[in-house]
Amino acid sequence: MSLNGFHCLHIELLKAQNAHDNPEDQLKAIVDAYWQFAFKNKEYYQLMFGLGMQCSGKGLMKEEFSSFQDMLYECTYAIIKKNGSKTENACHMSHALFSAVHGLISIMMMRNDDIPSTMNKTTLDETVSAFIKSL
Numbered sequence: 001m002s003l004n005g006f007h008c009l010h011i012e013l014l015k016a017q018n019a020h021d022n023p024e025d026q027l028k029a030i031v032d033a034y035w036q037f038a039f040k041n042k043e044y045y046q047l048m049f050g051l052g053m054q055c056s057g058k059g060l061m062k063e064e065f066s067s068f069q070d071m072l073y074e075c076t077y078a079i080i081k082k083n084g085s086k087t088e089n090a091c092h093m094s095h096a097l098f099s100a101v102h103g104l105i106s107i108m109m110m111r112n113d114d115i116p117s118t119m120n121k122t123t124l125d126e127t128v129s130a131f132i133k134s135l
Helices: 004-019 023-040 041-047 064-082 086-110 119-133
Strands: none
Touching: 004 023, 004 041, 004 064, 023 041, 023 064, 023 086, 023 119, 041 086, 064 086, 086 119
């Protein structure tokens, strides 16, 4: 069941990426599509990532499981290269962004009664903008 969720998420991420030509806009669109998917499919997302439930152990995952992280890396690498910075940092930087995005979504899902949704989306948008500027 959750594997199908990763496939659906992957399709949404590809649509977002393909709607833009430059890596900065692709990165913003991919993160936004991930955010939108998470909250349009809240229960599915929680099941996919085991939020609020015990881990059932390591399983075999489809390649779509890591598509969000892979796309973040590709965009990050392209932006770093375009800016003439050190591309060796792309993996570390894209992982930091993934952690921030997934963390914001997790906080929002697990504590949605005391945190306004607009605050978290604003925080997300500001985080992505600051991330791109830092590259």
